[in-house]
Amino acid sequence: MxxxxxxxxxxxxxxxxxxxxxxxxxxxxxxxxxxxxxxxxxxxxxxxxxxxxxxxxxxxxxxxxxxxxxxxxxxxxxxxxxxxxxxxxxxxxxxxxxxxxxxxxxxxxxxxxxxxxxxxxxxxxxxxxxxxxxxxxxxxxxxxxxxxxxxxxxxxxxxxxxxxxxxxxxxxxxxxxxxxxxxPDEEYLIPLGKASVKQEGNDLTIVTYGIGVPVCEKAIKKMPDASIELIDLRTIVPLDMETVLNSVKKTGRLLIVHEASAGFSVGSEIIRRVVEQGFDYLDAEPLVYGNLRTAMPFSANLEDSVLITPEGVEEKARYLLTGVC
Amino acid sequence: MSKKNEQCRQNLKTMMIMREFERVIKDLANEGFVDGAVHCYTGEEACALGVCLNLNDDDYVFSTHRGHGHAIAKGLDLKKIFAELMGKASGVSGGYGGSMHLFDTKLGFMGGNGIVGGGVTVATGTAYASKYLNDGKVTVCFFSEGASNEGWCHEAMNMASLWKLPIIFACENNLFAATTPSYKTLANPDIFERAKAYDMVGVKCDGNDLDECIKVSKKAIDRARRGEGPTLIEFKTYRVEGHCRVIRDLEIFRPKDVVAWWADHDPIKVYSERLVENGVLTKDEIAVIAKEVDAEIKEAIQFGKDAPRPSTEEFLKKISERYAI
CATH class of the missing domain: 3.40.50.970 (Thiamin diphosphate (ThDP)-binding fold, Pyr/PP domains)
Known part of the structure; x- marks a missing residue:
């Protein structure tokens, strides 16, 4: 190693x-x-x-x-x-x-x-x-x-x-x-189309990938009271819906987090398929949290206002867990 | 008949097959046997044949949306070309491609392209592979003066010359881009002069004179095979028909005297007159060829009509794997 x-x-x-x-x-x-x-x-x-x-x-x-x-x-x-x-x-x-x-x-x-x-x-x-x-x-x-x-x-x-x-x-x-x-020093392959469950939990499924993973991990650390399952998709196409659906079946709540903005996004597609294939599992409306829908402005304060943050993830997660904004 | 004369006879016959193909394909479309877009190669036969006569079976050819003639010249099975245009499983592309996507990788025929200029950068790739694998193959990329105005041509020619790739850029300047005559689209009507900008050999060629097409192409192909780099050949020719079956020309772009001049310089007329003049063939012998062509075309059409459609079940199974999300 x-x-x-x-x-x-x-x-x-x-x-x-x-x-x-x-x-x-x-x-x-x-x-x-x-x-x-x-x-x-x-x-x-x-x-x-x-x-x-x-x-x-x-x-x-x-x-x-x-x-x-x-x-x-x-x-x-x-x-x-x-x-x-x-x-x-x-x-x-x-x-x-x-x-x-x-x-x-x-x-x-x-x-x-x-x-x-x-x-x-x-x-x-x-x-x-x-x-x-x-x-x-x-x-x-x-x-x-x-x-x-x-x-x-x-x-x-x-x-x-x-x-x-x-x-x-x-x-x-x-x-x-x-x-x-x-x-590891020795060779290994990771198959395409297999998600990774980064953390198991019972009350909320967070599906993410890329930079969303560390952002969500930071958010989860701030909620030690919550039982959250974190899924890193790793491959978006083909999508490991089996892992997503099994998790939603267990938790009943779904939050998708990615850096792309939410409209017409990977998150939208995951929700389409969860609604089609696992509608009865859902106990709350599934949410997508992404960067704001805008061309990226340059100035630091403007760009920061666009980006997904651990605080933003926490807010969405707490809403899904409690039903309170 | 001498071997040389036999070859001349075959050349004339191949051009007559190309011509007859385009004549009957319109009827087949009107009768409902051929669907979709059909772009006819009428009048440009000598370009494709002149080039392909110098190629080996495993040399690569990239064709265009107007590619029936290229396919015939490269030796694809006439029956399977008809079958492809009829959407049949026995077609060269199994009924998956149609008129604009004739493929036969066993004969190095790497496809027509529905995107004007779409093949130009791709063709640099097989040429790069030939250099990489040192396999001695040459790539020919057919395109048109219309495609020459896509920026991709600049990128491809620069790379090809930079790396001395074994490729021929075969520009068929047929004077029309869709419906627009080239005097409205080309700042410099001599496309071969662009080669100079890439430190590449650029030559012009009477695209309606088969013997000249053979001679000019041979020189370029031999150069490429020797590893001396690419050539841009501009074939000066004339698109006799409209852009495609459903998009007609404006009459103002087809002055009668111009049409008559090109009719007088028709490649089949020029070549057959020369063969008669040189005592290679008599008019009667040419009439025999015409009968052979007619019979072969009829047989090929019948093959296409009799062939089955591709299996929907196999298609659905294949795409459920290939395009799995």
Missing amino acids: KKLHMLDAINVAIHEEMERDDKVFVIAEDVGEYGGVWNATRGLYEKYGALRSMDTPISEAGFTGLCVGAAMAGLRPVTEIMYMDFITACMDQLVNQAAKADLMSGWQMELPITLRAQYGSGSREAAQHSQSLESWFCSVPGFKVIIPSNAYDAKGLLKSAIRDNTPCIFMENRNLYYDPVEI
Whole structure:
């Protein structure tokens, strides 16, 4: 065991997968000689050379499209969008090409593409560097969407994503990059589509992922009197509804917390499915708590007013537990 | 008949098949055998054939929404192309793609594309894979002057030249983008000149002269195969028909003298006259070819009509796994 933070864990995962399979390569802006603007790909260029750790022009459409073709030809590209906000520049390559080529061809091909996208809010980077855009990719048939909350999960999930034969959107919250956790020396994988129950409880289910996990953990610490079950989804598509429903069956109360705003969100979808599949389990109206619905303002006090907080989680949780605002 | 003359006969026959395909496909659509969008390749036959005659079976071709001719030229089974347009399980894409998504990965035919310019970045990916795997394959990306105005072309050509990828950008400048004539869309009507901006070889070619198309393509493909990098070929040609079956042209964009000039330079007319002039074929022998074409087309249509629809059960089972949420 050694302590690694998420960026280190991601770096090790990519190294391990490139060592294991010579079809795996990384290609994106700054990922080669520089080692990635966040250092996630350091050491690859030295070890594997330029073709397997290729620096690209600032051409998101170009290099993500390239990944689609490379995957069609049997390679397993791992690409990176430096800030997820930039993904708008390659939406055709992702949505119309990567997500659809297998069906359009009558299932003649598979598209093993992993796209790492760094994202997050709260770091004063304003409207075009602060968005959580997972819902877009969840709503398009064809992608898996993975959002780890800690270094351990990030490593195991990324390795599974790279080995998966469908396009995977792997979202990394930059505010989680530097929390060290114990990582075993031996290899491990975490299957896609399996949630993690972080804490068991009987009175309220909180479903979250990504940065929502530490935010909710802080809130739960402030409520030692409450019996709360905390679920980290880890994978958004496919969604582990079995774990969610089993928990709601036990607690009767559901709060979903995420950094994306609540409207048309992952939380909305979870509520749809809980209402359809577990309506009788519910003892109170399920709630979604997310960042405010706004483009992100720059100034610190304005941005802070937008973000989810442990206090906000506590307020929603107490309401669901007591029925009192 | 000498081997060379035999090849000439076959070339003429292939172009006549492409032409007849487009003629009958409209009837089949009107009779209800073919659904959806149909974009005809009439008048551009020499471009696809000239390129594909220089390719090996396992070389990659990326086609467009106007791709029937590309598929025929790359050697896809005529019966299965008809079947695909009829939405049948025996179609090249199993009935999942239709006219705009003809795929045959065994023949390196990596799909048409419903997005104008959608294939351009993707094609750099198979070319990248060929460089990565050192497999000696060449990629040809067909696109049009309409697609050339998508920014993706810039990204793809820059990357392809930067990395000396084995790819041919085969621009079929047919003078129309949907309904709009190219004099309204191109600041510089000579698209091949853009190659200079990427330090890439750019050549123009009479796209209605099969012999020139063969010669120009061969040079570019040989260069690419030798690892000397990409070429942009601009085929000057003319889209004889409207954008698609349901979107007609404005007559003001089709001056009678221009239409007549292009009719006089029709690729099949030019080629067959040359063969007669050179004593390769007689007019009677060409009439025999026309009968063969007619018979093959009729047989292929019948195959398509007789073929079953894809199984709904299998489809529903497949998508419940592939698109599981």
